[in-house]
Amino acid sequence: MIFRLLLFLSMVLILELYVFQAVKTFTKVKWVLWSYIIISVGAILFIGYQFSKFDRSVGQTQMSMITLGLLLLVVLPKIVITLILFIEDVYRVLYGIVNRFSSTSNTTAFLPDRRKFVSQIALGLAAIPFTSLIYGMTLGKYNYKVITQQIFFPDLPDEFDGFKITQISDVHSGSFDNPDKINYAIDLINEQASDMILFTGDIVNTHAKEMIPWITTFNKIRPHKYGKFSVLGNHDYGEYVDWKSEKDKEANFHAIKELYGKIGFNLMLNEHTFITKGNSKIAVVGVENWGRHFKKAGDLNKASEGLTKNDFKILMSHDPSHWDAEVNTHTKEFHLTLSGHTHGLQFGIEIPGFLKWSPAQYVYEQWAGLYEKSGKYIYVNRGFGYHAYPGRVGIMPEITVIELKKGKNLV
Structure with missing residues (x-):
């Protein structure tokens, strides 16, 4: 039980780190960054609290379905962003290795900076499952x-x-x-x-x-x-x-x-x-x-x-x-x-x-x-x-x- 909890928390942390990087690369406006942090942490705490209250003698309720919907709404777009930025990280590491051993290298930093357009692509693609899930919960189900x-x-x-x-x-x-x-x-x-x-x-x-x-x-x-x-x-x-x-x-x-x-x-x-x-x-x-x-x-x-x-x-x-x-x-x-x-x-x-x-x-x-x-x-x-x-x-x-x-x- 403890191992699964730690594994889950580790996955959440990795997702949050990558997504925050995408948001931070996209914009430096402080109120936007803080708003993201507050909303994201609030959603995670709400989901965790609701799952902790799940009663197997009652089974599925409207609240448990809302909680699962929110979980998908939070996690799936973040997985999309994380995958794209992870691919970019693989490129950055390979570029850094090649650049480090290149005789013509004039840079001191091992990793190049994240590119804003990659974060824009990641955020744009993440909007597809986000809006689709919202549609599914409001109109699609009927x-x-x-x-x-x-x-x-x-x-x-x-x-x-x-x-x-x-x-x-x-x-x-x-x-x-x-x-x-x-x-x-x-x-x-x-x-x-x-x-x-x-x-x-x-x-x-x-x-x-x-x-x-x-x-x-x-x-x-x-x-x-x-x-x-x-x-x-x-x-x-x-x-x-x-x-x-x-x-x-x-x-x-x-x-x-x-x-x-x-x-x-x-x-x-x-x-x-x-x-x-x-x-x-x-x-x-x-x-x-x-x-x-x-x-x-x-x-x-x-x-x-x-x-x-x-x-x-x-x-x-x-x-x-x-x-x-x-x-x-x-x-x-x-x-x-x-x-x-x-x-x-x-x-x-x-x-x-x-x-x-x-x-x-x-x-x-x-x-x-x-x-x-x-x-x-x-x-x-x-x-x-x-x-x-x-x-x-x-x-x-x-x-x-x-x-x-x-x-x-x-x-």
Whole structure:
């Protein structure tokens, strides 16, 4: 514990020394320098104090999210500045060594002075993550995007050609702080006029009580002709806080499962049901959470018991790591899997058709959008809400509309 604290303080000190050098090189105005020192020290003390107060029996709160947001706001820009000035320092040292042994050297100083334009570049580049994080915490977290996706299946039952499914995931209702924005998102869901809606888990951060203020709002999601179905996510099990007793934890879990019903969704716990349209049918399969790094309660065999390989199947499984681990090689052959969980880390860059990047891709092979292997598909929803960092940068909250099409995929 002491070693980690010393390591953290050392990193903070290095960052502060470099950033202060950049500010001092950029301007010699004393009130600016003192203002920087006061603001920076104040932010560090505030962050340290808030983290010291974190209560694992309570879990994430609005204040803990604000604190994490402030930490990123303080640290990331300073890392950018430090990296640039460190590179400059490497150059200064090499220049000093060469200059010292040069026969034509007329200077006595080993290191050349810092160049003002390098500090200007560092400060300018640091402004990019700084302003992006502020945008993410103010506007980005509620910048809902409706993403439509057609997926073609040769063996889709004829009468389901054109069948529309809305998917939402990772609501994390305990993070919400703007009822108007949530009502707007619910209106967007209803505007899609889909045949069915599927909710792939994480209705809360931890506690069932987080959703209580939002039940009326989510009950505004209109009835869908072919149903409203859901599964549990890893946060729905209440495993990220310390409970007074196992009884309290079980009571919370039971209350969370009831929440899905209270907003009109049929919670599927390792089971399946058939959706019938005319003379055709498809199976909707729902498993509990199965995660590579998180709780493994999902039982695919139990959920698909009685189904055949030829049944057309849509699987809801919260964590996309389940797809490669079990789903994609299962003998029952699941045509389409719908997941969430990653949030796209709420940070990245997406330029359709050109660039798609997030640190999430170094943890999850399937982290956002549509993926295909051997004619089977998984779609990973980027999430409706947000968690931990109270914002979204580049990876916006998503409402997915998937249209099932009969035929061969043209992509």
